[in-house]
Amino acid sequence: MSEKLLDVKNLVVNFKMRSGEVTAIDNVSFSLLKGEKFGLVGESGAGKSVTGFSIIKLISKPGYIKSGEILFKNNDLAKLDYESIRKIRGNRISMIFQDPMMTLNPVLTIGTQMIETLMAHKNISKSEARKIAVEKLKKVHIPSPEKRLEQYPHEFSGGMRQRIIIAISLLTDPELIIADEPTTALDVTIQAEIMELLLQLCDSMGMGLILITHDLAVVSQVTDRMAVMYAGKIIEEGNTLEIIENPKHPYTEGLIAALPESASTKEKLNQIPGNMPGLGKIPEGCSFHPRCTKMMDICLTEVPELKEYKKLHRKISCHLYNEKEQ
C-alpha cells in the first residue's frame, strides 16, 4: 500500500459568533494517498471550502480549529504555530482559489509575484528564481514566458490568469494542491482546458489534488475518490465513479437525480425539497432528515456515524444501512 500523504482525523472547526459558537465542520475525517486526486463535493454552505482552508490553517477569527488532527506526512499541521505553518503553506501544500481576477496582485508584474514566492521559500538567487518561473510558465502553456513575466495581471484573460495561478502554485514543486472551485468563474471551453492541464500536471509530477467543487460532472472526470459533504459533515465517501453510478446516501442520490442529464428532455427533474440548514440551525438527529424521502423514526433523534461498509465499498453516514452490510 502506498503511503498516506494527508490524513485528516475528526476535524472540528468552530466559529465564535456574537450569538454563540457554531460548528462549521463537524468531525470530518478523510485521507489522501500520495499522488491521489480527491474531490470534496457539496452545495454552498456545506463546509467544503472551510475544510480545504483549515488543512493549511487559513481559518481566521472568529473561526478556529477546535479539535482533530491534520497529519501531513505524519506531521500534525493543526498543532503547528504560525511560523512553521508558513513554511509548509505555499511551499509543500499550494492552494488555488476560485476567482483568478482576485488572487493576483494588480499592481505587481507576474514575474515579481512569482519570484517573490520562490525566494520566500527557497534559498536561491533572483536569476535562478526567474529561470524556474519561466520553466513553470512553459509548463502551463503560456506562450513567450520571458516577455509575459514583465506584464501585469490585467493584460491577461481570465483563463490565462488561472493558468498563471497554477504556475505559481507549482513553483515550489508541492506535494499537494488544494483547488477551491478553480474553474467556476470561467467559461466552459476554458474550464475544459484548465482541468485537462491540472490533471496532466498532477499525473506527471505525482502531486496529490484536493478538488473542492459543486460540479459533480467535473469531479467525476477528474478525481479518483470523492466525499460528499452536507451541513458540515461528510455523508458519503468512496470511489468517484462508484458513487456517481450508484449513490447510496439519499442526499447524494437526490443530488445526482437533480441533474438535467438524469432526466429525459422536458420531463420534470427530481428535486430535493427545502434548503440546506444554516449554521446553528442544524436539526437534531441526522441533519438531512427534514429533506429526506426515506426518513425513519431513528433519524429524528440519533446522529448517524460515518461508517465503513465493506460490501458497499464505501463509507456512508445513514441509518438506512446497518451491520449486515458492514
Place this chain on the structure above:
Amino acid sequence: MPETPLLEVKGVYKHFDISGGFLDKLSFEKGKPYLNKTYVKAVNNVSFDINTGETFSVVGESGCGKSTLGRSIIGLYKINRGEIHYSGKRIDNLSEKQMLVYRKKMQMVFQDPYASLNPRKNIKSILTAPLKFHFPDLSASEINDKASEVLELVGGDTAWFKRLPHEFSGGQRQRISIARSLIVDPEFIVADEPISALDVSIQAQIINLLIDAQNKKGLTYLFVAHDLSVVEHISDKVMVMYLGTICELADTKTLFSDPKHPYTKALFSAIPKLGKPLAKHIPLEGEVPTPINLPSGCVFHGRCRHANERCKTEVPALIEKDGRKIACHGVEEGRI
C-alpha cells in the same frame, strides 16, 4: 398559411457607445482635430423567430451578446438597427406609452435573485407593484387574491407576504422573482440565466417550476444561459452565439446530436459529462477577440481550424442546411 411567430427578430444590431466625454473622443490627424467614436459591437445582424409555446434558448460564452440580446428584445435597450415584431406588430420603435401594452405581455426574470428584489420592500409590495401599475382598476382584495395565487404557483405561501427579501434563501428569492413576472399574466418571458446563481438541488426546483408554469399557462420562453446541460433539458430550439453573431440555430435534438459549426462543436465537446472520462475536447486557439474591433469576415476565423481566405474576408450568411440555420463558409461549401 403558416402561423405568425410570436416574436420575430430581424437583422438586429446593438452597439454601445463607450467613447466617453468630449476630450476622450478628441484626436488629431495631420493637424486637424476630429471626434473619434468607439463602439462595443455587442449584437450584430441577428435574426430569428420564436413560436408561441416554445422554449427558445440562447447560449454562448461570456461576452457573446446573449444577455444584451435578451434585454434588447424586452425593450430595456433601444436597438440601433433592425426590427423586432411581437405577434406581427413592430415594437422596437414604439414610445414608452405605446410600449406599455407589450410590457404587460413580456416579462423578465433576472440572474441574481439577491440584486433583483428591493431589499426595503416586503414580498407583498414587491409582488403587487407590477399589478397595481398595469391594472390600476383592481380592488385591494383582487390584488391580494392574485398575489396569493402566483405565490402558491411557485411553491410559496401567503405567510411570506410580510417578510423582507433578506429573510429568504437564493432559491426562494428566485421563486419570488418568477412569481413577480407571472403576476400580470404574461405570454412571453425572457429569463436571463435564472438558475446560474443557484445550487444544484435548488436549480432542479426552479427548472421544474419554469416547466410547470409553461404547461399551466402556455408561456413562451426566451432562455439565456451558459449551462448547456440545462439548456438541452428544457429547450425546443437552441441558438449558439459567438461575438454578437449567430453561429448555428436548430432544434435541440439536431443541434446536440450533430453540431456542424466549428464553434458549436468546440463548445459542446467541452461540456463535462457525468461519469465519463475527461473527453478529448476540441481546443480553441487564442482568445475571444474584443467586440470593439471585430475581426473581418467570419468573426470566428482567427480561432477556427478550417478557416481559409474566404473566411477572412467575407462575412458568412445564415443559410439553411441539414435541417438547421448555420453561418459558416466551410459548411456551405461542404468542406466541414
